[in-house]
Amino acid sequence: VTAVLYASLAALxxxxxxxxxxxxxxxxxxSRVVVVDAVSLVTACxxxxxxxYRSDAFLLDAAILVAMVxxxxxxxxxHFMPLPNGARR
Amino acid sequence: VxxxxxxxxxxxxxxxxxxxxxxxxxxxxxxALWFGLGLLAIGAAANLVTAIGLLRSxxxxxxxxxxxxxxxxxxxxxxxxxxxxIGDSAALLRAGVAGVVxxxxxxxxxxxxxxxxxxxxxxxxxxxxxxxxxRLEPEAEPTSPAEATPSAASAQSxxxxxxxxxxxxxxxxxxx
Numbered sequence: 001v002t003a004v005l006y007a008s009l010a011a012l013x014x015x016x017x018x019x020x021x022x023x024x025x026x027x028x029x030x031s032r033v034v035v036v037d038a039v040s041l042v043t044a045c046x047x048x049x050x051x052x053y054r055s056d057a058f059l060l061d062a063a064i065l066v067a068m069v070x071x072x073x074x075x076x077x078x079h080f081m082p083l084p085n086g087a088r089r
Numbered sequence: 090v091x092x093x094x095x096x097x098x099x100x101x102x103x104x105x106x107x108x109x110x111x112x113x114x115x116x117x118x119x120x121a122l123w124f125g126l127g128l129l130a131i132g133a134a135a136n137l138v139t140a141i142g143l144l145r146s147x148x149x150x151x152x153x154x155x156x157x158x159x160x161x162x163x164x165x166x167x168x169x170x171x172x173x174x175i176g177d178s179a180a181l182l183r184a185g186v187a188g189v190v191x192x193x194x195x196x197x198x199x200x201x202x203x204x205x206x207x208x209x210x211x212x213x214x215x216x217x218x219x220x221x222x223x224r225l226e227p228e229a230e231p232t233s234p235a236e237a238t239p240s241a242a243s244a245q246s247x248x249x250x251x252x253x254x255x256x257x258x259x260x261x262x263x264x265x
Contacts, residue, residue: 001122001126004126004127004129004130005126005129007130007133008129008130008132008133009133011130011133011134011136011137012133012136012137014137014140015133015136015137015139015140016140018137018140018141018143018144019140019143021144022140022143022144025144028149028209028211030149030206030209030211031149031152033202034143034152034153034156034202035143037156037160037198038139038140038143038156038159038160041136041139041160041163041164042136042140042163044164044167044168045132045133045136045163045164045167048129048132048167048168048170048171049129049133049167049171051171051175052125052126052129052170052171052174052175055174055175055176056175057172057175057177057179057180060168060171060172060175060177060180060183060184061180061183063167063168063171064168064183064184064187067164067168067191068187068190068191071160071191071194071195071198072194074198074201074202075194075197075198075201078201078204078205079201081205083208
């Protein structure tokens with residue numbers, strides 16, 4: 001059980017490092033928004049992993065909250081931000 | 090109370106006491122634990138695949154695809170797997186509901202990213218996008234009356250003689 005948990009933790013850490021590289025290499029702001037969203041989801045998965053390790057349901061609720069805020073917040077951010085050059089929807 | 094009734098098999102065997110916490114529900118065996126661990130590992134691997142995809146994709150559409158699909162593929166198994174490992178039925182219910190909500194929110198995420206990329210010029214507009222296959226050209230009209238009404242034998246012989254020499258047009262390729 002511990003080996004599976006540590007392997008998952010290693011995969012999540014590797015994902016975080018790759019996403020940091022992707023954030024540095026991204027040139028458009030939308031690409032960085034996508035990478036930040038992916039980092040939030042990786043964080044949610046890491047918190048869920050910690051919740052499974054500690055058998056803590058409250059930490060799992062925190063992971064659920066982080067994932068929901070990441071997805072819904074990104075959709076809301078992209079929807080309510082003004083369009084370039086004064087364009088209308 | 091419902092989870093206790095589900096564990097014991099009947100509502101009659103459930104003792105309802107106001108103000109007292111129900112006893113924790115025991116999972117049937119180690120199967121749920123290993124299933125949850127497997128889901129956690131799948132979620133972590135999906136996170137890794139998503140990160141590699143975001144790092145390698147240069148096209149905006151590819152990044153949007155990776156994000157909108159990988160979001161659900163990575164988070165949903167992690168949440169459900171963690172709830173299975175914890176062994177709490179209420180947490181499993183909450184994780185399942187969150188997974189369903191994320192499943193239905195992922196297309197909206199992809200749509201918002203795609204529209205924003207189109208507005209910023211990262212993606213071409215639909216009428217500016219090149220077609221996936223070449224358009225079919227109309228058949229050439231016969232110019233002379235002799236070519237317009239050839240006899241059957243001459244047409245077959247002409248077709249047989251020029252079948253190997255004529256290039257394959259898009260229309261013939263589409264007909265095949």
